[in-house]
Amino acid sequence: MTLRSLLSILADGKFHSGRELGEEIGISRSAIWKHIRRIEESGLEVYSVKGRGYRVPGGVELLDYEQIKSALRPEVAELIKCPEIPLTIASTNEMAMKESQQGDCHGRLFVAEQQIEGRGRRGRSWVSPFARNLYFSLVWRFEQGAAALEGLSLLIGLSLVKALEVLSVDGVELKWPNDLLYQGKKLAGILIELNGEASGQCQVIIGVGMNVNMPKEQAEDIDQPWTDLKTIAGTDVSRNRLLAEVINQLVVKLEEFERTGFAAWVDEWQSYHAMQNKEIALQVGEKVVEGICNGIDTSGALLLQTPSGVQAYHGGEVSVQRNL
Known part of the structure; x- marks a missing residue:
């Protein structure tokens, strides 16, 4: 303290x-x-x-749950619990997983000023400077098992884009299955992990990392083009206000997702898709498949037009790179 x-x-x-x-x-x-x-x-x-x-040159905005809560919709605030915001932890997803293994953590928000072992997809590290970006995990309970979660990571990405638009940050695109891009540079990533039964009740850990004001000297270890909200917006973006709006968007969509699945959002998601109707290369394990990206289907699978017809690819070891 x-x-x-x-x-x-x-x-x-x-x-x-x-x-x-x-x-x-x-x-x-x-x-x-x-x-x-x-x-x-x-x-x-x-x-x-x-x-x-x-x-501290330029000052610093610390995360404050009272500020965050005051910007949540009343019906959303009732569902969210955030007992503390630690300064430094290993990983919000790791903490959320441990807590969810101990009992029901539905609606529990895990957020920290810094992660020292933050992870992206496929075990990649996530650069997490202190009090400059946004790192959080939200635990959400689903009753119908893992099979009913198709398209969830895409819906979360869409929720992030809509939250940014509320804050007047436009032009952000989605890269299948779980990245946000701005002018081809990575802005945010999503990591989803499950705890529970494949066919019954499970708790989903929704991990999000978003670059808000990334110090250039601390970004040297990032192995891909990146950007942050300060660069896009041209000014500081409040992390407290940002997190509140992200949670507002997420909770509303998660509740609807459990009732309807992902199909209702396919067209809207595709309207933000960075690779829509472009030539792309998919790497599936050791195999590379090239073709025209035809968007996604109702399950969230990526549709690739190849000489042998349209093929559907799901997440996991699939990466997407636009052909040059």
Whole structure:
């Protein structure tokens, strides 16, 4: 709590002396210095100037569930639980999986300022700088088993795009099966994991990582073209407001999805599809298949027009790259 209290004071981007900080939090100046070192180790830049104190250049917006909750629709807020927002954890999906194995976590939101072991699809790491991007997992219970979840990752991607449009961020596209792109560069990714019975009740862990304000020096390990919301919008985007709108969109669509399945959203999803009617190459294991992307079917499978006819491909080890 002491570290969060210190960050809350420094969040305004102004200078605060060690004495001032110590008096406000109730610890010694040497303890303040140690906490400052911990903040720097997390990757957040702190200026230290003799005679003036410490400041975080440009300030920082910390996630605050009270702010998030105030922006949720009342009917959505009733369904969501978020007991805490830790500063640093291994992975929100990992935490959500452990908790869901202990009991019913329906509607539980796991969110953190930083992940040190964040994962994308196929075991890829997800670069997660402190308090700059959005990393969360939402647990949702389904009664009809894994077979009824076809197209779920596509629906989640659509929910993210619609949330961004509410915040006046337009032009974001969907890359099958679970990425968001802007002008060909990755903006967000989705990772879905299941806990439960294949044919009965199961809890789905919906993991989302979205680049909001990615520090360039911390993005050197990203192995593909990327972008962030600050670059797209040309200004800072509130992570609290963003998370609230994403949850608003997700919950409404998840409830409808359980009643109707994915079929109702096929046309809308395709209207945002970055690869629609383009020549693409699909890599399925060691095999590469080329053809024209005909969109998706009602199950969320990718349809590829090949010389031997239209073939349907589901998720897993399938990757999509536009032919050059």
